[in-house]
Amino acid sequence: MKLYFATDVHGSEVCWKKFLAASKFYEVDTLVLGGDMTGKAIIPIISQGGDDYKVTLLEQVTILHGKEEVDRMVQTIQNRGYYPYVTDPDEVQALVSTPGRQDALFMEQVLKTIQRWMDYADAKLAGTGIQCFVCPGNDDVFEIDPVIAASKYVRSLEGEVVTLDEHHEMANSGWSNPTPWNTHREEPEEALLKRLEDIISKVKNPSQAIFNFHAPPFGSGLDEAPELTKDLRPAYAGRSMIPVGSHAVMKMIDKYQPLLGLHGHIHEGKGTRKYKKTLCVNPGSMYEQGMLNGLVIELKPQKVGNYLLTTG
Amino acid sequence: MSDVSLFVRKASGLVRAWSVFDAFIYSTFSINLITLGLFIFSYCYYFGGSLISGVVIGAIFTIFEVIVYASLISAMPRAGGDYVWQSRILNRAIGFILAVTGWWFILWLWTPLYGQMLTYEVYTPLLAIAGFKDAALWFLTNTGQFVGMASVCLIVFIYIAIGMKWYARIQKFCFWGGLVGLAIVFGLLLFGNHDTFVANYNSMAPMFGAQGGDVYAATMQAGADAGTVAGPLFPLAIGASMLLVPMLTFFNLWPNWGSTLYGEVRGASDYKRNFMGMFMAIVVTTVGAVIFFLLIGKTIGWDFYNNSNGAFWNWGFGYTTTPPPLPIWPYPALFATFLVKSPAIMFIVVLLMSLWWFGWSGTLFLSSTRVIFAAAIDRMLPEWVSKIEPRTKTPLFALLLMVIPALIISYLYAFKIFNFNTLALDATVVIAITFFGSTVAGIIMPWRAKDVFDGSPIAKYKVPIWLGWIVTIAYGLFSIYLIYISFKYGWSVLSGLSAVAAGGTTWFVVLMLAILTIINAVILIWIFFHVVKGITASQAMPVITLAGLIFLGFLDWLLVMWFWDPQTADGIASYAIGWSNVNSMIFMLINYIVAAAIYFGFSAYRRRQGIQIEKVYKEIPVE
Numbered sequence: 001m002k003l004y005f006a007t008d009v010h011g012s013e014v015c016w017k018k019f020l021a022a023s024k025f026y027e028v029d030t031l032v033l034g035g036d037m038t039g040k041a042i043i044p045i046i047s048q049g050g051d052d053y054k055v056t057l058l059e060q061v062t063i064l065h066g067k068e069e070v071d072r073m074v075q076t077i078q079n080r081g082y083y084p085y086v087t088d089p090d091e092v093q094a095l096v097s098t099p100g101r102q103d104a105l106f107m108e109q110v111l112k113t114i115q116r117w118m119d120y121a122d123a124k125l126a127g128t129g130i131q132c133f134v135c136p137g138n139d140d141v142f143e144i145d146p147v148i149a150a151s152k153y154v155r156s157l158e159g160e161v162v163t164l165d166e167h168h169e170m171a172n173s174g175w176s177n178p179t180p181w182n183t184h185r186e187e188p189e190e191a192l193l194k195r196l197e198d199i200i201s202k203v204k205n206p207s208q209a210i211f212n213f214h215a216p217p218f219g220s221g222l223d224e225a226p227e228l229t230k231d232l233r234p235a236y237a238g239r240s241m242i243p244v245g246s247h248a249v250m251k252m253i254d255k256y257q258p259l260l261g262l263h264g265h266i267h268e269g270k271g272t273r274k275y276k277k278t279l280c281v282n283p284g285s286m287y288e289q290g291m292l293n294g295l296v297i298e299l300k301p302q303k304v305g306n307y308l309l310t311t312g
Numbered sequence: 313m314s315d316v317s318l319f320v321r322k323a324s325g326l327v328r329a330w331s332v333f334d335a336f337i338y339s340t341f342s343i344n345l346i347t348l349g350l351f352i353f354s355y356c357y358y359f360g361g362s363l364i365s366g367v368v369i370g371a372i373f374t375i376f377e378v379i380v381y382a383s384l385i386s387a388m389p390r391a392g393g394d395y396v397w398q399s400r401i402l403n404r405a406i407g408f409i410l411a412v413t414g415w416w417f418i419l420w421l422w423t424p425l426y427g428q429m430l431t432y433e434v435y436t437p438l439l440a441i442a443g444f445k446d447a448a449l450w451f452l453t454n455t456g457q458f459v460g461m462a463s464v465c466l467i468v469f470i471y472i473a474i475g476m477k478w479y480a481r482i483q484k485f486c487f488w489g490g491l492v493g494l495a496i497v498f499g500l501l502l503f504g505n506h507d508t509f510v511a512n513y514n515s516m517a518p519m520f521g522a523q524g525g526d527v528y529a530a531t532m533q534a535g536a537d538a539g540t541v542a543g544p545l546f547p548l549a550i551g552a553s554m555l556l557v558p559m560l561t562f563f564n565l566w567p568n569w570g571s572t573l574y575g576e577v578r579g580a581s582d583y584k585r586n587f588m589g590m591f592m593a594i595v596v597t598t599v600g601a602v603i604f605f606l607l608i609g610k611t612i613g614w615d616f617y618n619n620s621n622g623a624f625w626n627w628g629f630g631y632t633t634t635p636p637p638l639p640i641w642p643y644p645a646l647f648a649t650f651l652v653k654s655p656a657i658m659f660i661v662v663l664l665m666s667l668w669w670f671g672w673s674g675t676l677f678l679s680s681t682r683v684i685f686a687a688a689i690d691r692m693l694p695e696w697v698s699k700i701e702p703r704t705k706t707p708l709f710a711l712l713l714m715v716i717p718a719l720i721i722s723y724l725y726a727f728k729i730f731n732f733n734t735l736a737l738d739a740t741v742v743i744a745i746t747f748f749g750s751t752v753a754g755i756i757m758p759w760r761a762k763d764v765f766d767g768s769p770i771a772k773y774k775v776p777i778w779l780g781w782i783v784t785i786a787y788g789l790f791s792i793y794l795i796y797i798s799f800k801y802g803w804s805v806l807s808g809l810s811a812v813a814a815g816g817t818t819w820f821v822v823l824m825l826a827i828l829t830i831i832n833a834v835i836l837i838w839i840f841f842h843v844v845k846g847i848t849a850s851q852a853m854p855v856i857t858l859a860g861l862i863f864l865g866f867l868d869w870l871l872v873m874w875f876w877d878p879q880t881a882d883g884i885a886s887y888a889i890g891w892s893n894v895n896s897m898i899f900m901l902i903n904y905i906v907a908a909a910i911y912f913g914f915s916a917y918r919r920r921q922g923i924q925i926e927k928v929y930k931e932i933p934v935e
Contacts, residue, residue: 021932021933021935026927040320040323040326041318044317044318056318059317060769061317076766095316096316106319180324181323181324181325181326183322184322232327232328233327233331235480236331239334241476271698272688272689272698290763291764296927306921308690308691308918308924308925309928311396312932
């Protein structure tokens with residue numbers, strides 16, 4: 001079987017569309033999206049009266065004139081992974097000053113976007129026979145799970161083991177070890193270890209399995225991120241790179257030696273690493289540029305076949 | 313309130329702004345005044361014109377390089393630099409071949425250069441000051457030079473083994489320590505006087521292997537015999553100084569070395585930070601160079617400095633069998649310490665100055681190992697090259713791919729086989745060609761990678777269309793000039809070959825250059841029309857395109873000068889790496905042939921394996 005894996009699209013509309021189009025482009029029969037599907041920011045498009053709107057994208061202020069320009073900007077913002085929100089100065093004021101308003105708006109935008117993505121996927125995948133799996137990651141709120149569960153053709157796999165074909169099962173988790181941002185699906189290494197053990201216990205033949213674990217193994221080189229100062233600034237202008245992956249994931253790889261480890265989480269950590277017979281891969285992420293980093297891989301009985309990391 | 317433009321939620325990766333000063337430190341090490349700068353200034357003894365003008369002109373054009381690279385980094389961060397920019401925007405073969413030659417192969421040649429600087433600026437002066445004159449002078453022998461070059465590999469290996477986390481810390485320590493050393497050197501030169509320097513030079517020279525007597529006068533004479541014609545610092549003589557510029561790029565073309573940081577959800581400020589880090593490095597280093605020149609002129613004597621260089625290199629290149637009166641490399645920082653005559657102080661100051669070398673040398677294989685990894689990830693090299701040795705956590709195989717060829721080239725360089733010791737500037741040329749590729753990518757990016765550009769922080773950086781047209785037309789006119797001079801130089805060389813009964817290899821090299829000259833003309837014209845079409849359609853001139861056109865013109869001029877190598881006023885080949893140095897041309901050609909062989913060979917091999925290698929950078933079409 002031939003599988004395509006991408007991860008960390010973080011709300012990028014074009015990356016989601018590319019993910020679904022990858023099946024045809026790379027001629028694969030299974031699509032797997034690693035964690036962190038949701039965006040990190042809302043960009044307000046603020047009415048200035050009449051047909052004029054003001055938007056600040058990437059610290060660049062733009063005045064938009066009319067619906068066509070607004071629609072174009074909405075698409076640009078969505079493709080970059082942010083949530084565009086057409087609003088007015090009063091509502092912006094309320095968002096700033098009312099506790100909980102921003103959280104509520106985020107939730108609304110996240111769910112609306114995920115629903116749109118599922119609708120798009122259902123339309124695209126209908127009748128193709130393509131398997132499509134996703135696995136929310138540490139940055140993803142739990143509320144998206146039922147939205148995905150309601151999809152006809154996209155299956156969410158958190159905590160599950162799925163049989164891909166007669167030879168290969170895939171164990172899945174989007175949970176990560178602790179981050180400086182205290183995100184939604186992160187936990188101490190001990191708890192993560194237990195979680196992963198519980199999932200793997202459902203695998204019939206771990207040595208033939210795929211571990212789709214969002215966090216990369218600690219010290220693998222797939223987990224190198226800029227060292228941060230106490231106030232979350234990259235130290236030494238980002239040139240000091242340190243391993244931030246998961247010891248629990250490393251232990252699981254070491255203990256069970258699956259065929260393949262699929263990871264993400266650390267966008268800078270693009271690469272492959274072989275541990276004994278396990279090939280671990282982090283395709284990295286360039287979602288902000290609308291580029292979809294991914295892995296095309298053949299799975300053969302007892303072994304991994306050809307593979308290629310792509311920038312699509 | 314009206315400033316609210318963004319709401320962020322709890323999510324990983326949202327970091328705050330990083331320090332421009334830290335980026336400045338890294339960039340300053342990359343255009344290292346003490347190592348690269350002083351090394352290449354010492355080569356300039358046979359050029360007329362003013363070094364001040366040469367350094368400043370080069371720096372001005374390098375600012376446009378900084379704009380292009382800061383823009384590319386902001387638009388396509390975390391992409392792996394030149395390799396991915398070119399692969400994505402131009403073509404995968406171009407991206408691979410130019411990145412592999414510019415960031416991997418040619419670093420083999422940088423190893424002996426780093427080694428020479430290590431022996432000239434660290435081993436020899438420190439050993440001599442410590443009283444080990446014979447050991448110090450041994451490092452100037454061919455074997456000693458080779459040992460110095462081999463020790464570079466060991467030092468860099470240690471840096472890579474300890475990792476970027478510790479190297480970044482060492483670099484910062486070296487920066488501050490080196491700065492203290494530089495301040496002392498400047499202070500000594502500022503408050504010292506020429507007469508004291510001459511007296512102390514003569515009395516201390518035997519400590520460094522001189523025979524004694526009036527070594528100062530003997531050095532002046534040896535320099536004159538070597539054909540030293542260096543111009544004074546003033547007048548600035550802009551025209552006469554232009555020939556210096558391609559020489560000086562050896563030191564000031566590299567502010568962009570390794571800048572790839574980018575923060576999520578912020579955009580323009582990171583562009584500005586990237587730009588400022590590199591820009592300030594150029595400005596501060598250039599100002600530092602000018603101050604150094606002035607202080608050398610004031611206390612050491614400008615003529616003496618250049619004659620020292622002439623005497624040293626004339627012997628080093630084998631143009632004379634008479635060694636220079638002072639057999640060591642004329643290191644201005646060491647000369648400054650002659651003013652105090654205290655071996656303890658001299659040792660401390662030279663040791664502090666050596667931190668400029670130690671803070672910079674780690675970059676030698678860092679970029680190369682990254683490119684090797686990137687190529688392996690793209691399946692263009694075997695998987696094993698990116699393996700990490702578990703005990704030392706080092707990419708052992710990637711390092712071996714650097715170290716073994718680097719040692720071979722170091723041996724050729726140290727023992728002057730095939731005149732490898734004349735190829736120093738090749739190390740700049742090959743990387744400049746890589747930058748050429750990225751600059752072309754930057755120029756056409758707004759139209760060729762429209763979606764990426766439009767969604768990037770640099771999309772809003774545009775200049776008025778009238779200015780765009782002025783720069784485009786100026787670029788077009790300058791392209792005509794470049795085509796004219798390259799054809800003129802080429803014709804002059806071709807028509808002169810028969811008269812000198814040139815050998816087959818020379819003919820081959822010149823004909824190859826002639827073909828490249830035609831290809832270059834086509835590229836220049838193609839870019840002109842591409843830009844005209846682009847700005848006509850969009851009625852806008854992006855800053856990256858504007859800066860790219862200016863920098864490309866500069867780079868292209870450098871390439872014409874390096875390859876066709878016009879003669880100085882004294883009838884000497886200006887850079888001695890172009891058509892008249894067949895070994896240089898063949899060496900560079902071999903680099904490109906090997907890169908192309910790897911590219912096409914591995915592409916074919918992967919296709920045979922059933923891997924869709926051509927799709928590695930192809931954009932997935934969205935229906």
